[in-house]
Amino acid sequence: MVRFRWRGERSSPPSADEGTRRYMREFCEPQDVRPWPSGNGVPAVPGSSRQTHAGPSGPNPDRLGRHRCCPDVGLTLFGSPALSVVLANFPHACKRVFVSGGAGFIGSHLVASLLKDVGIERVVIFDNFSSGQLSYLKDTANDSRVEVIKADLKELSAVTSAMAGCDTVFHLAANPDIAKAVTQPEIDFWEGTYLTQNVLEAMRANGVRKIIYTSGSGVYGENPAVAFAEDYGPCIPISTYGASKLACEGLIASYCHMFELVGRAFRFANVVGPRQTHGVGFDFVRRLKADPTRLRILGDGTQKKSYIHVEDVLAAIRLADERATSIYDVFNVATDDYITVAEIADLAVKVSGLTPGETKYEFTGGDRGWKGDVPVVRFDCSKIKALGWKAKRTSAEAVTDAIKAMLKEINDA
Ligand code: NAD
Numbered sequence: 001m002v003r004f005r006w007r008g009e010r011s012s013p014p015s016a017d018e019g020t021r022r023y024m025r026e027f028c029e030p031q032d033v034r035p036w037p038s039g040n041g042v043p044a045v046p047g048s049s050r051q052t053h054a055g056p057s058g059p060n061p062d063r064l065g066r067h068r069c070c071p072d073v074g075l076t077l078f079g080s081p082a083l084s085v086v087l088a089n090f091p092h093a094c095k096r097v098f099v100s101g102g103a104g105f106i107g108s109h110l111v112a113s114l115l116k117d118v119g120i121e122r123v124v125i126f127d128n129f130s131s132g133q134l135s136y137l138k139d140t141a142n143d144s145r146v147e148v149i150k151a152d153l154k155e156l157s158a159v160t161s162a163m164a165g166c167d168t169v170f171h172l173a174a175n176p177d178i179a180k181a182v183t184q185p186e187i188d189f190w191e192g193t194y195l196t197q198n199v200l201e202a203m204r205a206n207g208v209r210k211i212i213y214t215s216g217s218g219v220y221g222e223n224p225a226v227a228f229a230e231d232y233g234p235c236i237p238i239s240t241y242g243a244s245k246l247a248c249e250g251l252i253a254s255y256c257h258m259f260e261l262v263g264r265a266f267r268f269a270n271v272v273g274p275r276q277t278h279g280v281g282f283d284f285v286r287r288l289k290a291d292p293t294r295l296r297i298l299g300d301g302t303q304k305k306s307y308i309h310v311e312d313v314l315a316a317i318r319l320a321d322e323r324a325t326s327i328y329d330v331f332n333v334a335t336d337d338y339i340t341v342a343e344i345a346d347l348a349v350k351v352s353g354l355t356p357g358e359t360k361y362e363f364t365g366g367d368r369g370w371k372g373d374v375p376v377v378r379f380d381c382s383k384i385k386a387l388g389w390k391a392k393r394t395s396a397e398a399v400t401d402a403i404k405a406m407l408k409e410i411n412d413a
Pocket residue numbers: 100101102103104105106107126127128129130131132133151152153154171172173174175176191195214215216217267268269270271272276277279
């Protein structure tokens with residue numbers, strides 16, 4: 001584990017017992033003390049060590065049960081069944097955040113957006129830099145509130161230690177490449193489901209209350225006849241990536257109900273924007289740079305999907321975080337329109353300054369790009385829209401802006 005900067009109060013993880021005590025201290029006492037499922041036998045956290053010194057300074061309540069971060073709500077709400085949700089939703093409660101995958105595409109934008117909030121005291125970026133890059137953090141890593149930890153979420157003790165003192169987790173780290181499972185079938189379990197289990201266990205051990213999770217449309221499976229709403233079912237994923245996202249949502253929902261967490265999962269369409277690390281636009285821009293005369297296109301080019309700009313995604317996360325009131329909730333986030341892969345190729349050619357028609361498109365054929373690819377995906381986003389969210393860009397506008405940004409990044413490199 002490489003720690004670029006450490007402002008934390010401890011260097012080793014809290015024990016499971018200590019995590020339980022902190023949880024009780026911070027959120028349950030005095031009226032709302034609920035036993036853990038197996039009496040005081042909280043399952044051991046693999047890799048954790050027993051602590052005898054005091055834990056990190058957290059948002060402890062005062063003797064009247066008032067929460068330091070939100071002094072006005074503690075008195076009136078203790079005893080209410082909705083207490084855990086309200087406290088976790090109170091904007092000031094989000095002060096010390098842990099961002100898994102914070103050096104990646106969406107994560108680095110999220111970190112920049114969080115830091116604009118003066119109420120944020122600390123942002124712990126936990127990333128193994130498998131696809132994330134330190135350069136994506138060049139505008140944020142020097143902020144004194146930021147701590148960048150290079151480590152792998154598969155190491156539970158490292159995650160537990162790094163998360164100490166945080167109140168909210170944004171969990172983004174995962175294998176981003178759906179097609180990789182064709183040759184590495186276990187990848188989405190180890191670099192998806194397993195990571196989420198570790199994140200949740202670290203949260204439980206540390207008494208961290210809220211998790212915001214980046215899921216995806218892969219959970220739904222394939223049904224071009226419908227626009228998927230969040231309550232669509234049965235969800236039958238056709239990729240191990242989608243299976244992992246669905247499993248992770250299930251794990252988060254169950255931890256919310258068993259261990260009093262608050263969870264939000266977001267099922268995004270294809271996210272595009274500056275610092276993209278993968279995706280069709282990313283691929284086309286690089287291929288055209290290498291050889292403008294020809295462009296390989298996976299499938300027959302008719303795959304039709306929604307492409308959403310990363311800024312619209314962040315706006316949705318923030319809004320749902322402020323407005324949602326249930327213990328666990330799921331939101332679709334997509335544009336209302338859809339574009340085909342062939343149309344994206346045309347945009348890439350045009351934005352790259354090439355003459356349309358002079359680049360030869362070479363389709364690999366078939367109705368999808370790779371095994372597990374869902375060629376047509378449509379979303380029903382009424383739920384997030386009912387909270388007041390609306391995408392600012394259409395799919396074509398989002399892709400165009402993303403391609404321009406990626407070209408600039410390549411030229412500046
Ligand atoms: P990304 O690859 O740019 O970011 C993932 C980050 O996680 C990277 O920085 C990577 O280094 C890190 N990471 C991966 N495995 C890790 C591990 N074992 N330990 C620590 N860090 C690890 O991808 P992104 O596009 O920013 O996606 C972020 C999240 O959003 C992912 O969960 C992805 O599945 C989800 N999502 C993305 C899209 C999209 O179109 N980009 C759509 C829907 C959902």
